[in-house]
Amino acid sequence: MAARELWGRISAAIIAFAVLWALWPPLGGALERGASLPFAIWSLLRMFTITTNLLVGVVFARIALRGTHSVSPIVIGGTMLAIVLVGVVFNLLLGNLPHQSIWYAIGDNIHHVAAPLAVPLWWLLFSRHGALTWSAPFIWALYPLAYSAYTVIRAQFMPQGTGIYSRYPYFFMDADLLGWPMALANMAGIAIGFILFGMLAVAVDRWLAKRM
Incomplete structure (x- = not known):
């Protein structure tokens, strides 16, 4: 080895x-x-x-x-x-x-x-390094999107509350506190950020592949 x-x-x-x-x-x-x-x-x-x-x-x-x-x-x-x-x-x-x-x-x-x-x-x-394609960030973004969907669905089966008793684990996802438009916008923003950082990761991966 x-x-x-x-x-x-x-x-x-x-x-x-x-x-x-x-x-x-x-x-x-x-x-x-x-x-x-x-x-x-x-x-x-x-x-x-x-x-x-x-x-x-x-x-x-x-x-x-x-x-x-x-x-x-x-x-x-x-x-x-x-x-x-x-x-x-x-x-x-x-x-x-x-x-x-x-x-x-x-x-x-x-x-x-x-x-x-x-x-x-x-x-x-x-x-x-060198195996990642530019489609990878969009595949990776499915994880935070799936987690967001899971959080929203899960919250519907829990009693509504505030503060530490919120149905949502994070305040920026809390539709009870922020309203649905803002909460969904925050979740979408995280997925978009995930894609952008993913693009950077792919670029770094390709650069490293050329140097190794």
Whole structure:
């Protein structure tokens, strides 16, 4: 096994372990408060941070176990872009949230700071480059759009509330607070931003392919 592949798999294993471990503090906290395991999981899966870090954990665990070539570059690229979105949105709009314990704080920083930095760095250093096409960003944008649809549908089965009791996980998606036109515009704006950053990722991918 080449040194680059070996270090790629080792670093992928570290990333996968970290993001999956960081799921435990909020899940364990919900269980300690008396929630059933299915309800605790259901509650966590309303968050884009959780679904995306779970995706990172699964993709990078597969890379660690079976090698870089076991995952398509388009899947790795989309996963990288999604976790970068987590970091950007959180640190620009949602930062400085209170933590119930040191373990919550560590897990929160893994999901919102460490992973959004480590995954694109891994992508730059270890991913196969040159296989992405200009259609990839439009495929990648299906993920935030699907999450938005999932959030809207899910909210219709929950009682209406405000603040921390909102049916929506993020204030910029909260149709109860902002109204449907603004909430949908925000969701569309995120998808458009996803496409634009995706175009940049494809350009970087092609530039790296020429240099390697």
